[in-house]
Amino acid sequence: MIGLRAVTKDFGDFTALAGVDLDVAAGEFVVIVGPSGCGKSTLLDLLAGLTAPTSGQLLLHGKPINGPGLDRGIVFQQYALLPWRTALGNVEFGLEATGVPRRERTERAREFLDLVGLTGFEQRHPHELSGGMRQRVAIARSLAYDPEVLLMDEPFAALDAQTRESLQDELLRIWERTGKTIVFITHGIDEAVYLGQKVAVLTSRPGRVKRTVQIDLGNRAEVRDLRSSEKFAHYRHEIWELLHDEVARAQRLEVAR
């Protein structure tokens, strides 16, 4: 469904991404993990159509991506909620862009706030909500206008550990219910293993895909504490090994700069 072919992105004489190849199938949950400064966010901006690649191709359904579109929804790390609008108003914001009639908007927005577990908080402003709740609003906003792909840029990085874990479960539940294709960016190995069907490990600067790892944790419902399972530890270690060298290299680059 999504295909990246030798995608390269330069900023002046600084190369952020150098020849990224990646395929994402419809309905797949792909996590991109990499050391800091490896161009993860640049990759997401490219998928969102907010910037264009220097060379290479990004394809959606076989057609090149050449601009932002409502077939893709972004969830930002900093939530990007409009502070003057209520939770409901923020979800409606996305719908306004798609030209959904006013009456239907409110109804749809309520429905999606309910999906992320925020019934009863419709009239709250962002500053009256916790970080986790704000991100739920942002997720509801992105889902409400029904994009095919959800692009998530370290959405849970600013949250405390407990909130993060509960939102991860929530996201998996939503993914299973809606069947969206999700591209999720993180620097957390645990998060990558826990969420991803497929994890793409990026190299440090310039970023390219070092390896993709298929994750199969078996039936999630059967295991009580998935993060402590043997399979989880196995994948976690595998990705840790892949990342370890890259992190060290990134740090050397950081020092050299």
Added chain:
Amino acid sequence: MSTIEIALPQVRKATVGISLRKIVYRSAAIVGLLAVWELAPRLGLVDSTFLPPFSDVMVAWWQLLADGQLLDNTLASLGRSLTGFGLAVVTAVPLGLLIGWYKPVAELLGPLLEVFRNTAALALLPVFVLLLGIGETSKISIVLYACVWPILLNTISAVRTVDPTLLKLARSLDLPPIRLFQKVILPAAAPTVFTGIRLAGAVSILVLVAAEMVGAKAGLGYLVNAAQFNFAIPQMYAGIVTISVIGVVFNQLLVALERRFTSWRRDQLS
């Protein structure tokens, strides 16, 4: 239900009690100042010729009100400052939005605007008088001129400091520029724009009074100046008190307006 009905009046009484105490506390300093003003001349601490007791000033104020002088001069001043202020709002806000939005324009004009802002408007009063005479036009123009800068500069910086993630969000939703302006930039900029408008409100009275002292036949600045010239000292103070009351009331009105338009921000700040 019955418990609620009983509880409600109690709560209300409690808040009245708190706000009453708050009012007393917050006006204590002003009451103190007035007390010193009243007592110092009476006790001979200052020469009562130059600082008459506050009660004498109030008597003079009442006489000015009774013979219509106060109202006439106040209306003359308010007319000028509100005209200048209003014109400044309707020109500087759109202009600021435009300049703020086009980055190259903002960068080009930035230094020039800083120079103008930091040139005291009153320093240019002689220029205005030279060019426009001593009539209404020059007075309204100097108020307009002085009010434009705080509004313009605040509006520019309001537009330029809109949260970039909100702009990114709007872009990702493929929002057309007009919608982006209407739904993101305007509401995001509103609080800072209002700060500029409030500053301009204070400036409008300040500059006008000074302009009226230089050359005018009506207005509160003229009243104060003429009273001093005729050695009608209590009348002079009465004029000054009127000016400061108008200043405070105008500012409170703008604060109330600001609150209304940016109510989402109130709890965030407190």
